[in-house]
Amino acid sequence: MTSSGNTATPPAELPVIDKKAEPLISIRNLTVHFDLGRERISERRETNGAWNKKEIDTAKFVKLALITIVLTLITLVVIVVTGRTVTSNLIALVIGVVVVVLIITHEMFGDRGARQTVKAVDGVSLDVFEGETLGLVGESGCGKSTLGRAILRLTGPTSGKVLFRNRDLAQLSKRQMREQRRHLQIIFQDPYASLNPRMTVGEIVREPLDTFRLAKGRKADERVQALMETVGLSKRFIKRYPHEFSGGQRQRIGIARALAVDPEFIVADEPISALDVSIQAQILNLLEKLQHEKKLTYLFISHDLRAVRHVASRVAVMYLGKIVEIADAKAIYDDPLMPYTKALISAVPVPDPTVEANRRRVVLEGDVPSPINPPKGCRFHTRCPYAIVACKEVVPPLVEIKPNHLAACIRISAEQPQIESVPSGQAPGLVAASGINS
Numbered sequence: 001m002t003s004s005g006n007t008a009t010p011p012a013e014l015p016v017i018d019k020k021a022e023p024l025i026s027i028r029n030l031t032v033h034f035d036l037g038r039e040r041i042s043e044r045r046e047t048n049g050a051w052n053k054k055e056i057d058t059a060k061f062v063k064l065a066l067i068t069i070v071l072t073l074i075t076l077v078v079i080v081v082t083g084r085t086v087t088s089n090l091i092a093l094v095i096g097v098v099v100v101v102l103i104i105t106h107e108m109f110g111d112r113g114a115r116q117t118v119k120a121v122d123g124v125s126l127d128v129f130e131g132e133t134l135g136l137v138g139e140s141g142c143g144k145s146t147l148g149r150a151i152l153r154l155t156g157p158t159s160g161k162v163l164f165r166n167r168d169l170a171q172l173s174k175r176q177m178r179e180q181r182r183h184l185q186i187i188f189q190d191p192y193a194s195l196n197p198r199m200t201v202g203e204i205v206r207e208p209l210d211t212f213r214l215a216k217g218r219k220a221d222e223r224v225q226a227l228m229e230t231v232g233l234s235k236r237f238i239k240r241y242p243h244e245f246s247g248g249q250r251q252r253i254g255i256a257r258a259l260a261v262d263p264e265f266i267v268a269d270e271p272i273s274a275l276d277v278s279i280q281a282q283i284l285n286l287l288e289k290l291q292h293e294k295k296l297t298y299l300f301i302s303h304d305l306r307a308v309r310h311v312a313s314r315v316a317v318m319y320l321g322k323i324v325e326i327a328d329a330k331a332i333y334d335d336p337l338m339p340y341t342k343a344l345i346s347a348v349p350v351p352d353p354t355v356e357a358n359r360r361r362v363v364l365e366g367d368v369p370s371p372i373n374p375p376k377g378c379r380f381h382t383r384c385p386y387a388i389v390a391c392k393e394v395v396p397p398l399v400e401i402k403p404n405h406l407a408a409c410i411r412i413s414a415e416q417p418q419i420e421s422v423p424s425g426q427a428p429g430l431v432a433a434s435g436i437n438s
């Protein structure tokens with residue numbers, strides 16, 4: 001395996017994970033909700049197709065200013081024409097001001113509806129075991145990156161627990177959390193925006209060493225040079241600035257920065273999505289090499305199922321803020337249980353023209369619902385070809401259907417794991433769902 005090759009090296013041997021051991025990261029009922037404020041009636045009408053575009057704040061300000069000017073001019077004209085006394089003028093002026101204030105109050109506050117909340121992550125529970133790579137997949141906007149950032153407290157969780165070696169990160173103070181960040185790092189999605197353009201590469205990689213006081217002076221310089229060589233970059237580059245590097249080289253710099261503090265757990269947030277295909281293979285090989293050398297644990301977030309298949313030992317599938325299936329990578333790809341997972345797997349092209357031409361694609365109808373107002377019951381029922389009435393009413397729990405293979409669907413059970421063979425209208429998993437929800 002080399003980091004310079006343009007082909008992703010097949011993982012000859014994935015690490016053996018002891019799932020009876022204590023997990024390194026344990027997430028329990030984690031939610032991350034974003035408050036967008038109150039809904040405007042005009043926006044609601046637009047959603048229903050009555051309005052073509054939203055009113056923007058500038059247009060609202062201009063409208064109110066024009067109303068104020070017109071009413072003021074009318075008041076002044078009335079005063080001049082009627083020739084009233086000073087007292088009458090004051091009364092007329094007060095009446096005009098009151099009218100303007102009432103109009104402004106109605107425009108600003110009378111056009112509002114219920115509060116809007118984006119449920120980016122909604123009741124997620126999962127474990128990440130030491131030494132493994134847990135792949136997190138799903139469509140864009142399903143909450144993958146938000147979940148990764150919430151684990152590291154880069155985004156504050158609304159509720160729930162994030163246990164790192166049995167210590168709840170969600171309850172730590174800023175000082176306590178700062179101490180834990182040495183063990184928890186992230187590789188950002190965008191190698192262009194994640195590096196400070198005003199700092200040299202050497203300063204960028206050295207910054208974590210200074211922050212946590214791990215090395216200084218000559219030892220810090222030697223550590224930076226060793227990190228550069230570890231990720232496949234020459235130590236001669238430490239005086240250069242980020243704009244002098246390619247996208248793949250910048251991502252290597254980001255990896256070096258994450259490794260500087262010798263972390264135990266790294267969130268790789270779509271680390272290859274902004275890179276060319278040939279560079280993607282190099283970064284995947286590098287991440288795998290570093291994992292074996294440094295005993296790292298990864299949460300690998302991606303919508304590229306081919307990349308996840310290469311690096312992940314287990315895979316969790318996410319849809320609209322919830323985990324809908326978790327299993328070993330081989331089981332997910334060879335025998336997916338959820339209709340949503342089947343659709344994701346079928347969308348991955350097969351590098352064999354004959355197989356690709358003859359295989360059946362699972363095409364989902366409709367768009368992903370809004371996380372502001374997700375569907376009741378199973379969130380996938382609006383697009384699921386196997387949905388029944390009960391799917392619109394019951395929230396399916398994540399239960400074990402096969403050994404170490406969990407899925408959230410009331411239409412399957414341990415006795416009937418294949419949804420295609422379940423008779424129409426039946427929900428064998430409804431008993432388990434009713435027991436958990438009650």
